[in-house]
Amino acid sequence: MSSPASPTIVVGAGIIGLSAAWHLAGLGQRVLLLDSGPAAGGTTTAGAGFVGQWAAGYAWYWNESERDIEQYGIDFYRQLAESGNGPTGYRQNGNVWLTVTEQGRADHLPPFEEHPLRPAGARSLTPDEAAAIVPGLDPSAVTAGFLHPDGIQVSAPDTARALVASVRARGVEIREHTPGAALESRDGSVTGVRTVGGDVISADRVVLAAGSWTNALLAPSGRELPTVRVVASRLVTQPFGLPDTLPTLMLPELHGLWIREHRGGLTYGAGPGYEALHVGGSDRRTEPDRRPVRPDLLDAMRTYLHPIVAKLLPAASSVLGVDETPTQGVVSMTADRNFIVGPVPELVGLVVAGGDNESGVTHGPGLGRIAAELSATGATTLGDASRYDPARFAAAAPSEAEVVRMMPARREADARRAGAVA
Numbered sequence: 001m002s003s004p005a006s007p008t009i010v011v012g013a014g015i016i017g018l019s020a021a022w023h024l025a026g027l028g029q030r031v032l033l034l035d036s037g038p039a040a041g042g043t044t045t046a047g048a049g050f051v052g053q054w055a056a057g058y059a060w061y062w063n064e065s066e067r068d069i070e071q072y073g074i075d076f077y078r079q080l081a082e083s084g085n086g087p088t089g090y091r092q093n094g095n096v097w098l099t100v101t102e103q104g105r106a107d108h109l110p111p112f113e114e115h116p117l118r119p120a121g122a123r124s125l126t127p128d129e130a131a132a133i134v135p136g137l138d139p140s141a142v143t144a145g146f147l148h149p150d151g152i153q154v155s156a157p158d159t160a161r162a163l164v165a166s167v168r169a170r171g172v173e174i175r176e177h178t179p180g181a182a183l184e185s186r187d188g189s190v191t192g193v194r195t196v197g198g199d200v201i202s203a204d205r206v207v208l209a210a211g212s213w214t215n216a217l218l219a220p221s222g223r224e225l226p227t228v229r230v231v232a233s234r235l236v237t238q239p240f241g242l243p244d245t246l247p248t249l250m251l252p253e254l255h256g257l258w259i260r261e262h263r264g265g266l267t268y269g270a271g272p273g274y275e276a277l278h279v280g281g282s283d284r285r286t287e288p289d290r291r292p293v294r295p296d297l298l299d300a301m302r303t304y305l306h307p308i309v310a311k312l313l314p315a316a317s318s319v320l321g322v323d324e325t326p327t328q329g330v331v332s333m334t335a336d337r338n339f340i341v342g343p344v345p346e347l348v349g350l351v352v353a354g355g356d357n358e359s360g361v362t363h364g365p366g367l368g369r370i371a372a373e374l375s376a377t378g379a380t381t382l383g384d385a386s387r388y389d390p391a392r393f394a395a396a397a398p399s400e401a402e403v404v405r406m407m408p409a410r411r412e413a414d415a416r417r418a419g420a421v422a
């Protein structure tokens with residue numbers, strides 16, 4: 001372990017960096033957490049806050065390791081909710097996958113039904129059974145469903161605030177509005193972080209968790225993460241009396257549509273609200289806004305989703321399109337759709353934690369724990385670290401367009417059609 005005199009610096013106070021700082025402090029490290037803006041002011045605050053065992057049928061390219069990280073996240077949020085550090089919006093509403101055609105049923109539900117990691121209580125639903133547990137669902141709008149009862153929901157911004165309080169309570173110093181300009185190094189080892197203000201903060205260990213901005217600090221070390229940065233969007237309706245017992249709904253057949261309750265209304269999103277930044281001409285050297293504003297993506301999403309959501313939940317018709325609040329953020333998808341957490345071979349003492357694959361609220365607690373343990377002890381007690389090793393990729397990352405071409409299909413049915421799985 002590093003000496004108490006030398007802090008471990010964590011760069012980035014999103015959900016992954018906050019978790020890393022919390023776990024490092026729990027391992028007896030002195031920790032300094034830097035963020036260029038307010039803590040949790042990046043992508044984390046845009047998160048929709050639904051969490052579940054995606055490795056058990058939804059994300060076919062994940063296995064027990066990601067499932068263990070997901071379960072750790074669920075347990076972590078329950079304990080955070082009970083810790084008295086502020087509201088988190090935690091509730092166990094379950095996750096329900098729905099299909100709207102017979103083909104959708106045949107394509108998307110068998111991976112859940114047949115999955116070896118199928119969680120306790122998971123079950124198939126007829127349309128009427130789905131309507132019995134999904135308040136307001138029109139059963140004639142769906143062909144089948146599948147329930148994971150353990151899925152939870154949190155408010156991502158509230159949860160991040162509670163975690164900030166919990167991190168401070170563990171003795172971590174948080175310096176907000178302190179952008180890291182560069183990593184300092186000598187003879188192949190990290191020696192600290194230089195801030196934009198010109199100060200050099202010395203440290204023999206650094207955890208770099210700067211979300212979709214990680215490569216800007218990492219690249220001078222000779223390594224870049226093969227990520228593609230994507231603007232992701234969601235809309236929040238006005239309240240219309242929707243009960244807060246609504247499970248999170250997911251419809252993979254409809255461009256990944258998801259829906260959850262938010263303060264008596266809905267928040268929802270799907271593929272038309274997403275666009276990779278390079279599509280607009282940006283490249284890896286361009287730093288995206290922390291909180292992007294893309295009205296065109298919101299319009300595309302409204303046009304596609306309003307008729308669908310109104311059909312599924314007819315009571316929502318009165319509020320769809322009426323003063324909806326948009327929320328957008330930049331997520332980082334990786335070339336193999338798995339996370340990147342581990343030591344950077346080019347710079348001793350540096351651990352990177354990035355490539356959130358738009359599921360950092362779910363996996364952030366566990367990824368932060370892995371980063372902290374690898375930084376402090378060189379080994380992790382959660383998951384299979386070899387799956388997240390940055391060195392599984394070449395040091396020089398391909399273009400973002402090339403990363404998109406490398407990524408496995410999102411849905412198992414699409415991968416089967418492409419012949420990628422038996």
Ligand SMILES: Cc1cc2nc3c(=O)[nH]c(=O)nc-3n(C[C@H](O)[C@H](O)[C@H](O)COP(=O)(O)OP(=O)(O)OC[C@H]3O[C@@H](n4cnc5c(N)ncnc54)[C@H](O)[C@@H]3O)c2cc1C
Binds near residue numbers: 048050213
């Ligand atoms: C619309 C939307 C809905 C989503 N819904 C869900 C969901 O329901 N469930 C789920 O699991 N995930 C969801 N996600 C994904 C989730 O929000 C992200 O995966 C997660 O927040 C990423 O966390 P992070 O810590 O990697 O990044 P961030 O939260 O972006 O944190 C990185 C931090 O680093 C700071 N930083 C950057 N550069 C520097 C620098 N040079 N110096 C200092 N600080 C720096 C930034 O200011 C930022 O605060 C959603 C995302 C979006 C956009």
